[in-house]
Amino acid sequence: MNFLVKLFTGIFSVTFFQSAITQGITLLYGASGEILTERSGNLNMGIPGIMYMGGIGSLAGAFLYEQGTGRPNGWIGVLCAILGCLILSFLGTLIYCVLTITLKANQNVSGLALTTFGVGLGNFMGGSFSKITGTAGQITVYTTGQAFRTKIPFLSDHLGIFGQLFFNYGFLTYLAILIAAAATIFLFRTRHGLALRAVGENPAAADAASINVTRYKYWATLVGGMIAGFGGMYFVMEYLGGTWQNNGFGDRGWLSVALVIFAIWNPSRAIWGSILFGALYILFAYVPLGQAFQELFKMAPYLVTIIVLVATSLRRRKETQPPASLGLSYFREDR
């Protein structure tokens, strides 16, 4: 009894819900980006690396700005962070695009190499900044970090528990949900979304319907990579408050890829899915069973993904299957 009481008071608390959302937003950016990418038939396993690059890119942008000026303005720092994040995640994804779309290299190998590269680059640059500032350990962009953490004025503290639950976050949280919703409308309601899904399903048929397959693959993968990069920025700026921790990002990138499967390639499902994943990700800390059991609970999100995968495979509905040409390069001569 005592155990259950402890568990439930832990889970049904405002802080648990808030932490679940905080954890989930990173995953939502990653999953939205990867869904767009995979809908074009590109399986980008480099997403975890790209999220690292987005994170360190934003830190670099804000850091260079704050170092260069005497009295930094937080919102200019935010712009610099966004710019840095976009540039690095764009360049990282561009490597993947050239390899897999233009040169038709194996997508899995290229993606995994990019992840290794991105993680290394993030940690390396994070370390370099420490050297530049001369401080032994942490570097921080405090002003910019605080701007990222700015909550919605009034709503966050005047609506009681409702405000605490829903308006107690920085702007990136709302942007993530907005992007996921927009991506859903784009994919399922617009002409270009229809064409993009056609490219991921059957590029030869799309080609015959006079759709430029290469252009769609590039656009979807590049935009997807940049959205995923925002996930890294969110983690570094809002979650950590503008600092770098080597390998602090952990396995969140892979969790994003798992969330894509959980959401069955639909960004709107990733919205609530990300909050669920966030909750499962921190669940271990609320289970009063000691450290040994905590390790077991850390695998909860992955377990749920496997269950979804098994369930959708058993149902065999075509709509719940991955895009049919996911992971395959398109050779026009083959038609």
Add this chain to the structure above:
Amino acid sequence: MAEYAIELRGISKYFGKVAANEDISLTLKKGEILALLGENGSGKTTLMNMLSGIYFPDKGQIFIDGREVVIRSPKDAYALGIGMIHQHFKLIEVFTAAENIILGMDGRSMIDMKAVTKDVQALIDRYGFHLDLNRKVYDMSVSEKQTVEIVKMLYRGAGILILDEPTAVLTPQETDHLFSVLRKMKADGKSIIIITHKLHEVLDISDRVSILRKGRYIGTVDTKDATGQSLTEMMVGEKMSLDIERPEPENRKLCLEVRNLTCLDEYGITALDRVSFTAYSGEILGIAGIAGSGQKQLLEAIAGLQAGTGSILFTDPETGRKEELMGRDPLSIKRMGVSLAFVPEDRLGMGLDGNMGMPGNMMIRTYRNGKAPLLEQKGPRDLSLRIKADLGVVTPDINYPIRRLSGGNIQKILVGREIASAPKLLMTAYAVRGLDINTSYAIYHLLNEQKKKGVAVIYVGEDLDVLMELCDRILVLCDGKVSGIVDGRTAAKDQIGRLMTTVGEAAS
């Protein structure tokens, strides 16, 4: 107003040194249905692909509505109002019919599916198609998928429709319905080209018939002046002498007895309909027929790769032992001691592995041999060296990946391996397709060697001249039925041609 919707002048297309189309000139009048007739490999589809923007002609001019045009991509073809319905449909399975129809079209960014559906439905009603626009393609029959393709072209404003063997996948009732729709489209002023092998369909639907043979234009006749006989003669042409050796069969003994074999193809349509014949050791039995008449299913049923009903009785010509092959898989056929060899049509897909060298490919057939836990390497290596020397396979090294070799060398490896298993029954499908003259004669020679050894050889071919000079008897398939079995030494070419294109009529 120009008289012709399409006019082709001196069109040539070469693939490497092979001329797929040579100096072809033909016309399509406005508002007519033109049938394009020709044997396999006569260049019909190649010619049409140049109109739909998939290939680009090496020589010649194309005029649409009297104006010279250049068609570089499917997009150009659409812009000129040319819509081609390919044999293999280009549809997205998880999309609805309506989504497939508007795919790739310009228009407002947000799709108003209701308005689109209403628009397309009006078109469907006008021509009397049967189609549910909200149905997903994966739920559709082949004929419905074809309808989606046709509606897609019409909705894109195509005034010229090209249909590549549209009836090959349809049941007779569906064919009738398609033809009534085509007639309505013709009445509506559309110009239509239909590629088909079936003579009765040509006579039924077309206004004029243009005939191609071996990549060349033979002529055009008005359908009302044509008969099955006259069209067949134009299609197959005069008999050509090839000087292929044909030893007299010796010691002819019963080897294979097929009774009432019936099979379905992958779409669930009857591919073989109560086929019965016998094959004897020491003779070559040719199988002629338009592509897709059931040849593939026939050979695969005997090899144990295709389910069906009826009886396939194998008799060992030496011991007289009889074994029923129907319902068995290749492994159990092999374990029964029945030695079959099969040279499939799809060499690198079904017969060999392109990424392995010769020894690896030899092992595909023998890896089960021997008791040792490790693979026996010496036998396959020796066999590879022997095949390389005996058949003159040109390869830098026997371990060189065979996909990098020429088609002829790949085929020699495959035939060499199959013959090395000392079969009692050897089946080959299009054994000389894509090979040069010398390699083709080398393959004929190998088959004759097997025949002299007392092997029963089944040779599925497409060149009638070769079939008539190589084979002792020729079985002709039409639409999955045996339309006749003729003597290779005495049969006339137009007789075989007629059997190939006429369903259910006795040989005359």
